[in-house]
Amino acid sequence: MSNRNIRISLGLVAAAGGIAGAQPVIDGTIAGDGYGSALSVQKVQTQFGDNLSELDAAYARVQGGMLYLALTGNIENNFNKIDIYFDSVAGGENVLSGAPGNDNSGAMSGLTFDAGFEADYHLILRRGFDGSTNRFDLDYSVLGTASFSSYGNVFGGTQEGSGSTGTGANAFPIALAYDNSNLGGVSGGDQASDQSAALAVETGVELAISLADLGLPASAIKVLAFINNQNHDYASNQFLGSLEPPQGNLGGDGFGNFTGTETFNLNDFAGDQWFRVAVPAPGALPLLALGGLAALRRRR
Numbered sequence: 001m002s003n004r005n006i007r008i009s010l011g012l013v014a015a016a017g018g019i020a021g022a023q024p025v026i027d028g029t030i031a032g033d034g035y036g037s038a039l040s041v042q043k044v045q046t047q048f049g050d051n052l053s054e055l056d057a058a059y060a061r062v063q064g065g066m067l068y069l070a071l072t073g074n075i076e077n078n079f080n081k082i083d084i085y086f087d088s089v090a091g092g093e094n095v096l097s098g099a100p101g102n103d104n105s106g107a108m109s110g111l112t113f114d115a116g117f118e119a120d121y122h123l124i125l126r127r128g129f130d131g132s133t134n135r136f137d138l139d140y141s142v143l144g145t146a147s148f149s150s151y152g153n154v155f156g157g158t159q160e161g162s163g164s165t166g167t168g169a170n171a172f173p174i175a176l177a178y179d180n181s182n183l184g185g186v187s188g189g190d191q192a193s194d195q196s197a198a199l200a201v202e203t204g205v206e207l208a209i210s211l212a213d214l215g216l217p218a219s220a221i222k223v224l225a226f227i228n229n230q231n232h233d234y235a236s237n238q239f240l241g242s243l244e245p246p247q248g249n250l251g252g253d254g255f256g257n258f259t260g261t262e263t264f265n266l267n268d269f270a271g272d273q274w275f276r277v278a279v280p281a282p283g284a285l286p287l288l289a290l291g292g293l294a295a296l297r298r299r300r
């Protein structure tokens, strides 16, 4: 293949990627969004409630200055939490300081991530009926600072649907959706999951957050998501990147013992409890596409 033909091929590939790469629709399903392969798949049955609290798989894409993230599965309507940590810039917390401590997240002070994972930003998702309103809430925080914003009732009086936060600690609104319809995925227990069943789930939580609110990551974002209890002091066994089976709930101390705080150390558990989302170089695809067009023009 000549250099010119290589350039044309690259350009066509890039152009095709641009046409096929419309941004995901934040609606609580990965169907039709072109996320591609799962970045992490659940390896362990859920010990926190089958079809109530389970994380089946993670999908993500960075496009147009946004991180699109989908976690398929379910979150129970009792204000259990999905804790999502982002290691997106240099530095950060390998051991949680407990700050800012919004939504009682200070109970996780002392939680230790895998070596090399230094978290910078934290999202908390939860839903339930508070006695008067059905709601789905989202918290955003900058770890190790006093900076956070809590957004209650993002969907406007429902526990499923879609909506968007305001701005505050985050400079741009965070789009959020949840679809609770999953009845498949992993089953209940603490043994090895059916990974093909986990991969078959298309619904769950989906969100879009500006890269500016993740510190403008340059090349990659490491993400950890796990399901926690109402007080952030008794973790489930549903982590992405996954724990290894057999594995029960981590509880407060990592071994299922309630301690009132979460002090487990993910280095004590095999594998990486995080997954990697690539961040394309800014303008890389448009430049390739332009190069391809120029090559085509020369050819004519």
Ligand SMILES: [Ca+2]
Binding pocket: 024, 025, 026, 027, 028, 029, 030, 031, 033, 206
């Ligand atoms: Ca979607």
Ligand SMILES: [Ca+2]
Binding pocket: 086, 087, 088, 089, 090, 091, 092, 093, 118, 119, 120
């Ligand atoms: Ca970091």
Ligand SMILES: [Ca+2]
Binding pocket: 114, 266, 267, 268, 269, 270, 271, 272, 273
């Ligand atoms: Ca580990």
